[in-house]
Amino acid sequence: MSVLVSQLFTGVSIGAVLLLIALGLSLTFGQMGVINMAHGEFIMAGAYTVYVLQQVIASAGASLLVALPVAFAVAGAMGVLLEVLLIRRLYARPLDTLLVTWGVSLILQQLARDIFGAPNVQTRAPDALTGNVRVGGDLALANNRLFILALAVLAVAALTLVLKLTPLGRRIRAVVQNRDLAAVSGVSTGRVDRLTFLIGSGLAGVAGVALTLLGPIGPTMGTNVIIDAFLVVVAGGIGHLKGSVIVAFALGTLQSMIEYSTTVSVAKVGVFVAIVAFLQWRPQGLFTLRTRSLA
Amino acid sequence: MSRSGMSARFWGGFGLGAVLLFGVAPVALSDFRLSLLARYLCLAMVAVGIGLAWGRGGLLTLGQGVFFGLGGYAMAMHLKLADAGPGNLPDFMQLYGQLDALPWWWRPFANPVFALAATVLLPMLVAFLLGSLVFRRRVRGAYFAILSQALAAAMAILLIGQQGTTGGTNGLTDFQGFFGYDLDDPVNQRMVYFIVAGALLALLALARQLYRSRYGELLVAVRDAEERVRFLGYNPANVKLVAYVVAAGMAGLAGALFVPAVGIINPSLIGIVPSIEFIIGVAIGGRATLLGPVLGTVALAWAKTGLSERFPDEWTYLQGLLFILVVAFLPGGLASAVRVLRERLARREAGSRPGPGSAPAAAPPPEPAMAAPGEGST
Numbered sequence: 001m002s003v004l005v006s007q008l009f010t011g012v013s014i015g016a017v018l019l020l021i022a023l024g025l026s027l028t029f030g031q032m033g034v035i036n037m038a039h040g041e042f043i044m045a046g047a048y049t050v051y052v053l054q055q056v057i058a059s060a061g062a063s064l065l066v067a068l069p070v071a072f073a074v075a076g077a078m079g080v081l082l083e084v085l086l087i088r089r090l091y092a093r094p095l096d097t098l099l100v101t102w103g104v105s106l107i108l109q110q111l112a113r114d115i116f117g118a119p120n121v122q123t124r125a126p127d128a129l130t131g132n133v134r135v136g137g138d139l140a141l142a143n144n145r146l147f148i149l150a151l152a153v154l155a156v157a158a159l160t161l162v163l164k165l166t167p168l169g170r171r172i173r174a175v176v177q178n179r180d181l182a183a184v185s186g187v188s189t190g191r192v193d194r195l196t197f198l199i200g201s202g203l204a205g206v207a208g209v210a211l212t213l214l215g216p217i218g219p220t221m222g223t224n225v226i227i228d229a230f231l232v233v234v235a236g237g238i239g240h241l242k243g244s245v246i247v248a249f250a251l252g253t254l255q256s257m258i259e260y261s262t263t264v265s266v267a268k269v270g271v272f273v274a275i276v277a278f279l280q281w282r283p284q285g286l287f288t289l290r291t292r293s294l295a
Numbered sequence: 296m297s298r299s300g301m302s303a304r305f306w307g308g309f310g311l312g313a314v315l316l317f318g319v320a321p322v323a324l325s326d327f328r329l330s331l332l333a334r335y336l337c338l339a340m341v342a343v344g345i346g347l348a349w350g351r352g353g354l355l356t357l358g359q360g361v362f363f364g365l366g367g368y369a370m371a372m373h374l375k376l377a378d379a380g381p382g383n384l385p386d387f388m389q390l391y392g393q394l395d396a397l398p399w400w401w402r403p404f405a406n407p408v409f410a411l412a413a414t415v416l417l418p419m420l421v422a423f424l425l426g427s428l429v430f431r432r433r434v435r436g437a438y439f440a441i442l443s444q445a446l447a448a449a450m451a452i453l454l455i456g457q458q459g460t461t462g463g464t465n466g467l468t469d470f471q472g473f474f475g476y477d478l479d480d481p482v483n484q485r486m487v488y489f490i491v492a493g494a495l496l497a498l499l500a501l502a503r504q505l506y507r508s509r510y511g512e513l514l515v516a517v518r519d520a521e522e523r524v525r526f527l528g529y530n531p532a533n534v535k536l537v538a539y540v541v542a543a544g545m546a547g548l549a550g551a552l553f554v555p556a557v558g559i560i561n562p563s564l565i566g567i568v569p570s571i572e573f574i575i576g577v578a579i580g581g582r583a584t585l586l587g588p589v590l591g592t593v594a595l596a597w598a599k600t601g602l603s604e605r606f607p608d609e610w611t612y613l614q615g616l617l618f619i620l621v622v623a624f625l626p627g628g629l630a631s632a633v634r635v636l637r638e639r640l641a642r643r644e645a646g647s648r649p650g651p652g653s654a655p656a657a658a659p660p661p662e663p664a665m666a667a668p669g670e671g672s673t
Contacts, residue, residue: 099622106615230441265456272449283432
């Protein structure tokens with residue numbers, strides 16, 4: 001029984017990581033339809049932000065807290081820059097956007113290698129996040145995993161509030177649902193696009209901060225997570241956050257279950273097969289925007 | 296140009312290519328350079344398939360390395376078993392010492408006929424399975440691209456994870472013989488080069504016939520207006536499936552020949568990054584042309600060996616930048632550079648004012664207006 005619960009917790013915490021790295025994508029890919037392969041490198045930028053801040057701020061806890069907004073700003077700024085310079089010109093060609101941003105990610109990885117060196121670097125975790133919480137019997141929940149779970153829940157809640165309640169959120173949803181109608185209603189779609197991209201990329205930075213708690217950070221860390229993140233959004237469906245949330249936790253649990261009975265590599269393949277099978281059932285993902293478009 | 300004129304031009308170019316590959320290159324190049332060329336030509340064979348699937352069919356397949364790898368591993372497994380001799384384990388399995396007997400899925404590859412067939416048919420089978428699942432449910436565009444990329448990631452992870460039976464990150468290497476011929480002998484290496492060059496020319500001829508056939512026109516139609524094709528009574532899923540499966544077969548053949556030509560196959564040759572590098576070469580050369588993908592891939596691979604050894608860092612920047620510029624501003628590839636420039640000059644002379652601000656981005660049409668139906672030009 002406790003094995004099942006602890007596997008479930010592992011699954012939920014894998015899901016929380018997946019959710020954090022996919023949340024920004026579900027905004028830029030899910031809402032705007034932009035395939036940004038450099039998203040993984042924005043995550044990397046967030047992680048390196050922690051590393052840099054720790055050189056300045058001695059306390060690991062304080063540096064982590066400071067890093068959250070700073071990483072959001074750093075990654076968000078990179079996202080806006082990318083949007084203005086390249087992506088804006090390519091909205092009509094989504095597949096080419098994918099390739100162009102992959103080129104960008106190649107360059108950003110090399111930049112990281114030149115600045116921080118090719119080997120992985122280690123960040124210090126705050127003492128408060130290194131231990132376990134004992135929950136009855138022999139069940140122990142790792143503090144850093146709990147922190148990431150809380151961060152993921154917080155990020156989803158904040159994003160939902162922004163989308164549902166603020167004027168900006170209303171404009172974002174309007175542009176997603178019908179770009180032309182939003183434009184003739186006086187919404188500056190270009191500006192909304194930039195702001196959406198700022199938030200989506202900023203969330204990647206926050207995810208990067210979270211990832212520093214789980215392992216070393218290096219120039220290729222973005223590549224390692226980007227595929228998983230995209231799969232979450234693809235299976236979750238376009239235009240809805242809740243799809244990504246549900247799928248992230250479902251995939252996390254599935255992966256931890258397969259991992260427990262076999263190996264990590266088999267689990268990755270299992271998850272991929274599960275997603276292809278799932279898309280047979282729901283080709284547009286879990287939740288879809290109802291449109292009358294044929295495409 | 297008339298159809299027969301196009302044909303004469305194509306076969307002229309084809310003959311010239313054959314003379315260069317079979318006559319000039321073996322004389323002019325050292326054994327080392329020739330084996331490098333064989334390697335590039337193998338990559339170019341994958342590019343021919345990508346040109347078909349992506350350039351003509353609009354299927355951005357980011358996982359072509361999977362099929363390349365399946366073909367390569369099928370061939371490598373046979374060579375390993377042939378080297379070990381009947382009844383013996385391949386050397387690396389003895390080294391890792393986890394196994395007492397050959398795994399069941401290795402056994403059929405001892406048969407040369409099965410192994411040779413598998414190098415092409417196995418990738419086609421995998422492509423057929425994935426493609427028929429995905430295309431029938433109208434998963435397309437970016438969704439398809441991401442799924443194909445995830446397939447490459449999953450395959451590489453699986454191979455690395457199963458070190459005892461696949462060689463892990465080291466892959467399979469150190470082959471002695473190739474169907475009875477000693478691979479260390481330079482004469483036999485030359486023979487492998489000729490096989491590779493011949494296979495590439497054969498694939499080009501096949502691709503050209505496909506492009507010129509009714510099917511080729513249908514494929515372009517599906518790329519440009521899938522729904523209209525559907526309303527005309529065709530099933531776009533089948534049209535795409537054929538292109539995807541053929542491209543997979545080409546990649547498989549390329550992988551199979553890569554193994555004797557280069558002497559290694561490993562996960563780092565088939566994962567996400569090499570799969571996208573195939574795409575870069577095709578994009579640079581001109582995705583919808585016949586020869587563009589081949590020339591782009593060979594040029595890129597040649598530049599990579601030349602430059603990445605001396606300037607590894609700068610090379611990565613250059614590669615990324617080249618990719619961004621070509622895809623964003625010259626979607627037809629370098630093959631279209633002359634045409635784009637000429638059109639722009641013509642427009643300027645015609646009196647319209649393009650203005651410096653509207654320059655590169657606005658120029659290419661939404662989806663690249665790609666080569667005319669008959670091609671054969673470089």
